[in-house]
Amino acid sequence: MSNIEQTLSIIKPDAVERNLENEIKEMFKNNGFSILKEKKIQIEKSEAEKFYKVHETKPFYNDLCEYLSSGPIVVMVLEKENAVLGNRELMGATNPKDAEAGTIRNKYGISIDKNSVHGSDSIDNANKEIDFFFKN
Ligand code: IDP
Ligand code: MG
Numbered sequence: 001m002s003n004i005e006q007t008l009s010i011i012k013p014d015a016v017e018r019n020l021e022n023e024i025k026e027m028f029k030n031n032g033f034s035i036l037k038e039k040k041i042q043i044e045k046s047e048a049e050k051f052y053k054v055h056e057t058k059p060f061y062n063d064l065c066e067y068l069s070s071g072p073i074v075v076m077v078l079e080k081e082n083a084v085l086g087n088r089e090l091m092g093a094t095n096p097k098d099a100e101a102g103t104i105r106n107k108y109g110i111s112i113d114k115n116s117v118h119g120s121d122s123i124d125n126a127n128k129e130i131d132f133f134f135k136n
Pocket of ligand 1: 053055060064093094095112113114115118121
């Protein structure tokens with residue numbers, strides 16, 4: 001049975017700054033993802049704080065929100081069969097040092113905080129995150 005899902009992807013400031021937007025989008029397309037929606041924006045720190053609210057108790061929360069709002073990002077809705085897990089696999093581990101060869105974070109990530117991409121971690125969060133950026 002088919003299980004088409006949508007997930008939210010963000011190309012983070014470190015990758016946009018290095019002009020990796022097109023290369024990363026090619027990786028999504030080459031792995032069967034359709035990019036249904038996309039926009040390049042810069043968000044306020046207060047919006048980053050809302051987006052990353054699940055991490056508000058973590059020691060890195062403030063730096064993370066500063067960082068996500070520090071420059072342009074590209075937010076996208078990706079679609080494919082089992083897109084949520086598929087995108088997590090294509091991204092690789094949170095720390096680029098642990099990310100498998102061929103994953104986006106292995107290829108492009110600089111460090112655990114500058115790891116080039118965000119991807120939703122569950123269907124529920126995918127729906128919430130898509131609404132966060134694309135609900136009118
Ligand atoms: P994920 O992006 O792989 O889902 P999460 O645990 O949800 O990873 O963390 C969100 C983001 O917070 C990560 O992508 C990374 O940029 C940052 N982060 C996670 N853990 C650390 C840490 O230990 N130090 C600094 N930044 C971190
Ligand atoms: Mg996460």
